Amino acid sequence: MSTRPILIIPEPKLRTLSEPVGKIDSEVRKLVEDMFDTMYEAPGIGLAAIQVGEQKRVITIDIAREGEGKQPVALINPEIIAESEETSFYKEGCLSIPDYYEDVERPARITVRFQDVEGAVREVEADGLFATCVQHEIDHLNGVLFIDHLSKLKRDRVVKKFTKMARREAVL
Template sequence: MSIRPILIIPEPKLRAISRPVEKIDGEIRKLVEDMFETMYDAPGIGLAAIQVGVEKRVVTIDTARDGEDSKPIALINPEIIAASDELSVYSEGCLSIPDFYEEVERPARVAVRFMDLEGKVREVEADGLLATCVQHEIDHLNGVLFIDHLSRLKRDRVIKKFTKQAKREAEG
């Protein structure tokens, strides 16, 4: 297992649409292990493969709070198959947009279909934080960032800030 570097905006790869996983093999299992290690180290509660530069439809999630037993979930080729009309608002953050948090409104409950690491197709209904996290990570697989759910003004400010920061770092 190894910790992989997390891509930070304005990295263009974060806007790529990830490709489906054709088969679950050693490479995918290693990716999932690395993603969990990277996510826990960050620390975060969700990570999409594209955030570590891999354009595959793979997500890792663990919404356990401090002091709770961990609840790691790996989702391969996840898709939302149903969403509630009821909405909820969570303050979201993102490992690819460090130290920026903003309230985002999303469906309160979703049903998601995915493959597990054994290749079995599963369906799970999620609500609360898990529903928000699943939607946030599936957005990543489609090249969408949580800031895309904000007003254009807020989104542009965030992108400008991180673009300046990236430029300063590149100039050394």
């Protein structure tokens, strides 16, 4: 088990479409373990494989509150198969956009189909924070960031700020 570096915008890989996982083998299970380690250390409640540079359709989530036991969930090849017309707002953040948070509107309830680490196909109905987190992470697999759900003005401001920071770091 080990942590991996998390990619930060404007890293171009974050805008790529992740590939489906064919065979769930020891390499995929190791990726899932590393993703949980990375996510917990960050700390965060969700992570997509592309955020650690792996172009695979794998996400990890744990929305347990502080003081509760860990409740890790790994979703391989997740796809949303149903969503409610009702929406909800959550203040979202992202490990690839550190220290920036904004309210994002998404469907309040979803049904997601995925494979677990043993390869079994599962379907789960989700609402609340779990539904928001699943949608946020699936967006990553499709090259979409939560800032893409914001106004162009807010999005441009954030991208500009992180592009400047990346340039400064490249000079050092």
